[in-house]
Amino acid sequence: MTIPLSTKKTKILYVITKSNFGGAQKYVYDLARSLPRDQFEIMVALGGEGVLAEKLADAHVPTVYIPSLQRDVNPLKDFTTLIALWKLFRKERPDVIHLNSAKASGLGALAGRLVLVKKIVFTAHGWAFNEDRSPLSRFLITILSWVTVLSAHKTIAVSDAVKNDTIKWPFVKDKITTIRNGISSPQFTTCDDSRCDIASIINVAFPDNAFIIGTVAELHKNKGLTYTLNAFAQLAPKNPHIFYVIFGEGEERANLQAIIKEHGLEQRVFLLGFVKNAVQYMPGxxxxxxxxxxxxxxxxxxxxxxxxxxxIATAVGGIPEIIEDTQTGLLVPPKNITALAGAIFWMLSNPAERAVLGKKLNEKITNFFTLEQMVDKTVALYHKK
Structure with missing residues (x-):
């Protein structure tokens, strides 16, 4: 990592819409707590007081709460947020504002330009125009996304797939660079303890030969959970020892519960809701x-x-950059219930082969997706003229 000659610390102000702990929030948290404190002064502005705010407080990272900053479109609140960001940037005079999530990034880029912030960095964690929306809505979101990239000095795409979505956009080719997400090793519990803890949370005793499938995700349409539930329903009658646990909360809960009830899977599929540090249970x-x-x-x-x-994952976005089919996991087409059912059955039927997939995935993550790599490349971008 190159250390600048100046002894003055670089002031970084991160901005993000929601304060839950999804991917974008984890990204902000990891950068905010990992940047060298002898080089950087760090602050985070956010639109909520959830898990992210709690974790930042525990890491002694200063935060600013902006009550009007929220995901849904609301002209009055959005204008209020723009003014709040403008005032914040004028007061704090950051050297870099680093924007995350669509709403915060669009408003933050405009406010940053108005205040003449030296460097505006926008991280694209994915594009909302790739969601299931009307053609008009997707067109308008594409235009707004393009304007956000134009307004920022530099844009980080978290995968080549995210970057490639912008290939046809004019005037932005040299503004966008790929810096993939990186991770440090979480604290995992043992396999046996994890299974016992999961059983305790859902109040069910798993049989000794239980095959437990899991998902850790926000309960949102983008996560495609309805397709897995219907795939599981195809397999459940002839495979009474398979179970499915879903860690996470969100707007799709009622719909998912209805599907579970429709297929009579109340003792086989479990919505655990938000579970703090859910990742620790993965070994189970x-x-x-x-x-x-x-x-x-x-x-x-x-x-x-x-x-x-x-x-098992779908071949969308940057997922194929992590999961190589039959090498580091199984890839299936999105929204394909039959393919999901087939992949689950293959995993169930091939314990030795699935262990190899887990080992190869571990090797890939350890070598190519480290937190240190992500931080070093991001710091270099901050310093780049």
């Missing part, structure tokens, strides 16, 4: 599944690799 899973319809570069697959867990 026989297989992790991520059936997303839209992704950037999901942290949960990096965490699964460090836990030596075999993975």
């Amino acid at each position: 899973l026989d297989c992790l599944i991520l059936p997303s319809v839209k992704e950037g570069l999901p942290y949960v697959l990096l965490e699964a690799g460090l836990a030596y867990r075999p993975v």
